[in-house]
Amino acid sequence: MSATIAVTRLTKTFGTVTAVQDVTFTAPPGTVTAFLGPNGAGKTTTLRMILGLVTPTSGTATIAETPYTRLPHPVRTAGAVLEATAFHPGLTAEDHLHVHRTAAGLPAGRVAHVLDQTGLTEAAHRRISGYSLGMRQRLAIATALLGDPAALILDEPTNGLDPDGIHWLRGFLRACAHDGRTVLVSSHALAETQRYADHALFIARGRLVHQTPVTPKTDLEKLYLEATK
Numbered sequence: 348m349s350a351t352i353a354v355t356r357l358t359k360t361f362g363t364v365t366a367v368q369d370v371t372f373t374a375p376p377g378t379v380t381a382f383l384g385p386n387g388a389g390k391t392t393t394l395r396m397i398l399g400l401v402t403p404t405s406g407t408a409t410i411a412e413t414p415y416t417r418l419p420h421p422v423r424t425a426g427a428v429l430e431a432t433a434f435h436p437g438l439t440a441e442d443h444l445h446v447h448r449t450a451a452g453l454p455a456g457r458v459a460h461v462l463d464q465t466g467l468t469e470a471a472h473r474r475i476s477g478y479s480l481g482m483r484q485r486l487a488i489a490t491a492l493l494g495d496p497a498a499l500i501l502d503e504p505t506n507g508l509d510p511d512g513i514h515w516l517r518g519f520l521r522a523c524a525h526d527g528r529t530v531l532v533s534s535h536a537l538a539e540t541q542r543y544a545d546h547a548l549f550i551a552r553g554r555l556v557h558q559t560p561v562t563p564k565t566d567l568e569k570l571y572l573e574a575t576k
């Protein structure tokens with residue numbers, strides 16, 4: 348299954364604050380799309396609208412041509428990691444994943460598979476309370492992968508990762524795209540984004556101000572500074 352993420356004229360106001368204004372873009376399968384912009388630009392709000400967690404004031408957001416809240420199989424269609432995920436510290440990673448995969452009605456074998464995909468197999472029987480930030484980030488990604496989703500949405504996944512973790516994440520995102528998944532990632536880490544993204548969207552003050560294919564020659568920082576000033 349493939350799942351294009353399509354955002355059309357999306358707008359969200361919170362009282363007098365316009366967080367997102369008339370944003371339109373498409374994130375196609377088989378690619379990593381980076382979502383870049385200053386603090387408060389509207390990235391998280393847009394991702395939350397795509398995932399049905401925030402109701403748009405106007406416009407639409409669909410995954411596989413369907414709003415998230417109306418997807419027949421949401422966990423198989425889209426997996427997401429938004430901001431700091433809370434885990435029960437007394438559980439092991441394996442326990443945590445079994446709780447989630449049972450709730451989602453997924454086969455037991457998925458747990459070992461996502462542990463392997465995120466490099467957590469050896470740590471699977473340790474309590475999450477002893478996990479580093481990077482291991483927690485991997486576990487959040489493992490949870491998002493339980494349904495083998497066609498689309499993956501990650502909000503600032505490099506935050507708190509050490510160089511090993513960043514190296515792993517880069518390879519992981521590329522592998523996801525290679526497998527045909529649609530990957531949408533918000534980030535502030537421009538040099539790193541340059542190394543894994545196929546396409547970059549720039550958002551500033553709630554508006555999509557620029558977009559570009561990303562190649563080794565793209566000067567993402569220069570484009571970012573020009574587009575968001």
Ligand SMILES: Nc1ncnc2c1ncn2[C@@H]1O[C@H](COP(=O)(O)OP(=O)(O)OP(=O)(O)O)[C@@H](O)[C@H]1O
Pocket residue numbers: 361364365366384385386387388389390391392393
């Ligand atoms: N629930 C809310 N109520 C009121 N205002 C909100 C709410 N959520 C977001 N905002 C405001 O909307 C704007 C966009 O915020 P958002 O979190 O989407 O930005 P962001 O690009 O993700 O920022 P950051 O890079 O800091 O995570 C900000 O002005 C923020 O204060």
